[in-house]
Amino acid sequence: MKIGIIAHLKYPISKPFMGGLEAFTYDICQRLLARGHDVLLYACAGSDPILNVRPILCEEDYQPITSSQFTSRQLSTEYISTHHAYVEMMQEIDKDELDVIFNNSLNYVPIMMSALVQAPMVTVLHTPPIFELKNAIRREQSYGRVKYVSVSKTNAENWKEYAPHCDVIHNGIDLATWQFYPENDRGYIMWFGRIHPDKGLHLAMDAAKLAGKKMKVAGAISDQHYYETHIVPRLDDSIELLGSCDHIQLNELIGNATVSLITPCWDEPFGLVVAESLACGTPVAGIAKGALPQLLNEKTGRLCSGDDVQELADSILAAEQLDRAECRQRAENLFDVEKMVDAYEALFEKIAFETISVKIKADVS
Numbered sequence: 254m255k256i257g258i259i260a261h262l263k264y265p266i267s268k269p270f271m272g273g274l275e276a277f278t279y280d281i282c283q284r285l286l287a288r289g290h291d292v293l294l295y296a297c298a299g300s301d302p303i304l305n306v307r308p309i310l311c312e313e314d315y316q317p318i319t320s321s322q323f324t325s326r327q328l329s330t331e332y333i334s335t336h337h338a339y340v341e342m343m344q345e346i347d348k349d350e351l352d353v354i355f356n357n358s359l360n361y362v363p364i365m366m367s368a369l370v371q372a373p374m375v376t377v378l379h380t381p382p383i384f385e386l387k388n389a390i391r392r393e394q395s396y397g398r399v400k401y402v403s404v405s406k407t408n409a410e411n412w413k414e415y416a417p418h419c420d421v422i423h424n425g426i427d428l429a430t431w432q433f434y435p436e437n438d439r440g441y442i443m444w445f446g447r448i449h450p451d452k453g454l455h456l457a458m459d460a461a462k463l464a465g466k467k468m469k470v471a472g473a474i475s476d477q478h479y480y481e482t483h484i485v486p487r488l489d490d491s492i493e494l495l496g497s498c499d500h501i502q503l504n505e506l507i508g509n510a511t512v513s514l515i516t517p518c519w520d521e522p523f524g525l526v527v528a529e530s531l532a533c534g535t536p537v538a539g540i541a542k543g544a545l546p547q548l549l550n551e552k553t554g555r556l557c558s559g560d561d562v563q564e565l566a567d568s569i570l571a572a573e574q575l576d577r578a579e580c581r582q583r584a585e586n587l588f589d590v591e592k593m594v595d596a597y598e599a600l601f602e603k604i605a606f607e608t609i610s611v612k613i614k615a616d617v618s
Contacts, residue, residue, distance in 0.1 A: 262310045268499075272475075378401060405523050447475040448472050460516075537555075537572060
């Protein structure tokens with residue numbers, strides 16, 4: 254099949270990944286190519302060339318946001334550049350003669366313009382309902398050219414009003430590249446991800462201190478204001494900031510931790526950090542927001558009901574007692590990347606076949 258994958262344009266699709274969506278896009282693109290599909294990745298300049306990239310946003314237009322707030326009522330340069338990039342892409346995409354379009358853009362333009370192109374579209378809902386996507390999806394329903402997929406049951410429920418017939422395909426990771434650590438004696442807990450208000454590192458730091466635990470933190474600063482205002486004042490000898498780590502470093506750090514602390518401050522639809530932690534055999538303590546309660550069970554995690562840091566500290570101590578083998582088993586059961594790609598591949602083939610069948614019937618009539 255010839256598959257066009259539309260990436261979001263906030264960051265390049267390249268290692269080290271800034272977040273889970275970059276990792277998802279990279280993995281599925283690479284694996285579809287390995288399975289013999291003809292894949293084009295529509296992404297920003299700087300994405301990994303091994304993914305057969307069709308750049309749609311040049312480097313001079315690429316300026317990722319690092320602040321949590323806009324200081325002007327005017328549309329940002331990033332917004333305008335992204336809008337134009339997607340419009341131009343959708344205007345030209347039929348020239349690539351695709352069998353299916355796989356949309357991971359988080360942007361309204363591909364959905365709004367889906368009725369104007371020949372190839373059917375699969376759109377993954379990687380976020381909770383947001384204003385622009387809600388309106389675009391609601392309007393698109395009258396055309397029915399887009400099949401929607403959610404990364405968790407929780408997120409599918411959140412989108413039910415706008416995309417009532419939404420399939421669920423869990424995100425996956427390459428389990429073979431994540432070494433299982435059946436036991437450890439390092440005595441620290443681990444937090445990893447983007448340092449951003451949505452990820453709640455400040456709550457994790459407070460809870461770790463209340464639990465009397467040392468904590469290692471791995472991840473890039475994606476919001477400088479948040480970092481300087483909420484993270485720097487909390488730093489002491491019990492917290493070690495490691496910055497961005499490569500895969501091997503991260504695997505060792507997580508595997509040698511007694512617990513991974515996952516503290517979403519929004520309704521996170523999935524969170525690859527859950528799958529990665531369980532693959533290492535490391536149980537999770539965290540906040541019961543978004544998909545986290547559904548991704549874990551009583552054998553693999555302990556969650557607090559809100560942002561009460563004392564309750565979160567208690568969850569850390571309880572999670573340390575969980576069986577690490579159960580954590581790895583849950584990762585193998587639910588988060589295998591090959592199972593994920595199998596599901597998407599089957600869906601692409603189904604909708605491509607349905608589209609061809611409709612065209613044949615139209616031609617005959």
